[in-house]
Amino acid sequence: MNVPTAQTWQSVQKEVLRRIHAREWKPGDLIPNEAELAKEFGCARTTVNRALRSLAEGGLLERRRKAGTRVAAQPVAKATLNIAVIRHEVEDRGARYGYQLALREARIAPTHISAALGVGVQERLLHVMALHLSNDAPYALEDRWINAVHVPDALKQDFRSVSANEWLLQNVPYTRGEISFSAKPASAENANYLNCPEKSALLAVDRLTWDHDQSVTVVQVLFAPGHQMRTRI
Amino acid sequence: MNVPTAQTWQSVQKEVLRRIHAREWKPGDLIPNEAELAKEFGCARTTVNRALRSLAEGGLLERRRKAGTRVAAQPVAKATLNIAVIRHEVEDRGARYGYQLALREARIAPTHISAALGVGVQERLLHVMALHLSNDAPYALEDRWINAVHVPDALKQDFRSVSANEWLLQNVPYTRGEISFSAKPASAENANYLNCPEKSALLAVDRLTWDHDQSVTVVQVLFAPGHQMRTRI
DNA sequence: CATGCTTTTATGTTCATACATAATAATATG
DNA sequence: CATATTATTATGTATGAACATAAAAGCATG
Structure with missing residues (x-):
């Protein structure tokens, strides 16, 4: 088995993104919980949490306590416009x-x-x-x-x-x-x-x-x- | 002295926001470093980091290693538009x-x-x-x-x-x-x-x-x- | 069967500690 | 004096452990 070890939250995020883009995890799918992913990636749950939280902020994941984390069915694209001077x-x-x-x-x-x-x-x-x-x-x-x-x-x-x-x-x-x-x-x-x-x-x-x-x-x-x-x- | 104890990152963030809005910390000002704020608030540095990082993401603070954290001189308002179905x-x-x-x-x-x-x-x-x-x-x-x-x-x-x-x-x-x-x-x-x-x-x-x-x-x-x-x- | 209480569970957060990294400041060296 | 090296420092991140919280699921009770 090719176990992807990922010790940084960015690398965890990258792997999660890869799985979403590759449709290994499809829109609407429930993904493994933080503890399982941490075990799989060989890192702390905190690190997985950081990675998933940031993806959730971007609208790509939907997280709910107890219910778990799922890939957003219809990801709302968030366009951030900088209103500068x-x-x-x-x-x-x-x-x-x-x-x-x-x-x-x-x-x-x-x-x-x-x-x-x-x-x-x-x-x-x-x-x-x-x-x-x-x-x-x-x-x-x-x-x-x-x-x-x-x-x-x-x-x-x-x-x-x-x-x-x-x-x-x-x-x-x-x-x-x-x-x-x-x-x-x-x-x-x-x-x-x-x-x-x-x-x-x-x-x-x-x-x-x-x-x-x-x-x-x-x-x-x-x-x-x-x-x-x-x-x- | 009225020491604001803040054990959650949201309350730290709230107090930091208050100081910025009250102009205790003015645009361009360097604010105390994470360790000092943690001591002042009676919480862990991690907690302060979480609060400041999220404000920096919103463009209100500018952070640079070693140089410290300062209030954005001209905060770029970020308007996030949701492009939904x-x-x-x-x-x-x-x-x-x-x-x-x-x-x-x-x-x-x-x-x-x-x-x-x-x-x-x-x-x-x-x-x-x-x-x-x-x-x-x-x-x-x-x-x-x-x-x-x-x-x-x-x-x-x-x-x-x-x-x-x-x-x-x-x-x-x-x-x-x-x-x-x-x-x-x-x-x-x-x-x-x-x-x-x-x-x-x-x-x-x-x-x-x-x-x-x-x-x-x-x-x-x-x-x-x-x-x-x-x-x- | 509906309603309210209890348990379980996954995420959310805090903490102390340690180390990594980038950028500056201080110092040494030619 | 200019340049390269080293030390210092503030943020950035990882970890394991613990507890908090929301929500679902199970259970009891009427």
Whole structure:
């Protein structure tokens, strides 16, 4: 018998992956328990646990106490998108980053904005619009409202050289947030900034962040036509 | 002194998170090493390691041997999107799922498809288009090419009741893949299937999967206008 | 037969200890 | 002084043992 000895959790994981990919363990199958695998591989149960846990986090295995571990019947591919500071995103692509503040006003917000931020309709909030450039071409349009009740310091910033994007990240913590991806037709204003035809299909990323129970900011980033967000699965 | 005793890795993690959110440890700061934290919390170093490792995986901490652990200066928000079987996606929203096969043909593919799949331009591939419905309304249009050289069994399937989406997941393993998100204007054909105006902004998800060195399938899923993919960060 | 209690079991976690590894700092050497 | 070598250090990982916990299965009781 060819007993695969595996003393590291990575090698255990590799062997488990091999068996899944080779369909020795098929989708839905119950696999041997940790103790058995540990014995087979000649390593500690802790090591097997580490390997299987990490595969379960990735969605390839499903584990339940007492019930055991099974290969996910329909593995949900998890696509992890890195939402970085836009400047870094541009620079990482080897392009020259540019930034233009388009609008900065402190005023009473549209009701859907104050509702989303959970503040009174009478509150003055900070509205910032900015254009991010890649090699002088429009890259993304950022349309942001900042909860000035929770983040009064934002009112002191002019956001002319440092984007609200970066200033907030450096200065205001958040504990949780929601993000959504969608496609939107370019408005006349969008089209003007992004230098594209009106009604072009734009990739939109909407974010709403919170610091405990206080909203911080709501932002929509519209990317220029053709933009792709990529990742591996 | 109020010494926070924390015997579980979750409680250690919680306290570390609290300190980061409270800016006791600021972005870029070096935090105490594992041994010190273990002493402070009155737990084993293993426990601290587990807590910090998991925060590092989430991008909130940066760790380097010998150099120590620091709070990420500009935490890259990681948005993890679950790419599930479309039927499940619809049913999870509490809607009735419907499926219509629109096209199924085995033929020589356009060059950009055979190039993407890494097969000869003369090879006959399987082309499948299908409409996914949610409460009888168009939900998503799936346009797929299957590498019939690597997956000859696909040619035996008619995909009239089971979507290629689900059949492949059940029957053909893949070891890696690429996924990209973008916005596209609806073609006349798209608009016809999705029952929307031509040139509507559609959210497009493009996937290419591989089984080791063999391509499996390339697929584009176009969602009906207004569709959002959401997640928490 | 349905319902609640008890046992069993597989995963989940903690711990102390030991050693591995990568990266930095200190030192020696030409 | 530049470069190679060595020591130091913080994270990374492996181990066996123990206990915790959730969930299934078995059992008893009405």
